[in-house]
Amino acid sequence: MIVAICGPPGAGKTTLATRVRDRLEGRGSSVRLFHSDDFSSRTYDQLARRVRDAPATAITLVDGTFYRREWQQRFRALGESRFVRVTASLDTCLERNRHRPDAIDEQGVHVVYREFEPPDADLVIDTDRRDPDEATDRVVAALDGWLDQ
Numbered sequence: 543m544i545v546a547i548c549g550p551p552g553a554g555k556t557t558l559a560t561r562v563r564d565r566l567e568g569r570g571s572s573v574r575l576f577h578s579d580d581f582s583s584r585t586y587d588q589l590a591r592r593v594r595d596a597p598a599t600a601i602t603l604v605d606g607t608f609y610r611r612e613w614q615q616r617f618r619a620l621g622e623s624r625f626v627r628v629t630a631s632l633d634t635c636l637e638r639n640r641h642r643p644d645a646i647d648e649q650g651v652h653v654v655y656r657e658f659e660p661p662d663a664d665l666v667i668d669t670d671r672r673d674p675d676e677a678t679d680r681v682v683a684a685l686d687g688w689l690d691q
Contacts, residue, residue, distance in 0.1 A: 543601055544593055545685060546617050548608035549628035550655045551646055552635030554669035554677070558628060559605040561678040562685070572599055578606030579644065586613045593620055601685070609658040624688055626681055627663035630670050664688070 547559045556577060563575045574596045578585050589604060596602045608614050608625070617623055630638075632655050639645050665684045667677045 544623035546604045547626045551651045552638035553628040553630040555605045574600045575603045611659045614661040624664040625661040626665045629668045
């Protein structure tokens with residue numbers, strides 16, 4: 543199963559994806575995690591290739607903005623997939639971005655936030671309202687349900 547964790551920069555995607563991976567691995571699950579930040583060009587092409595080549599037995603988590611519908615559709619076409627949309631206010635995203643060691647230009651945060659095309663999400667997590675533990679619990683519980691279907 544592919545789980546795309548998407549949202550604007552600073553919403554909490556990487557924190558959430560990493561915590562979900564750690565929780566699942568702690569339970570003995572095989573998990574692959576890919577971060578869009580690991581690719582400098584043709585990001586979604588490279589992510590799609592990596593996800594496509596990941597072992598089918600693993601849960602594949604993909605952390606990226608996915609702010610364009612075409613990228614969302616491309617990942618849905620790779621196989622059984624779910625989208626977790628991570629939200630936060632623009633002010634929260636900007637503040638978190640300022641404290642990241644790999645902060646992006648603030649104009650980039652504004653652009654992605656403004657142009658974000660929300661996916662048909664299977665789960666929405668508002669990180670202004672949920673702390674990292676609660677958000678992780680919700681994603682893991684949803685994932686358990688998706689795997690049981």
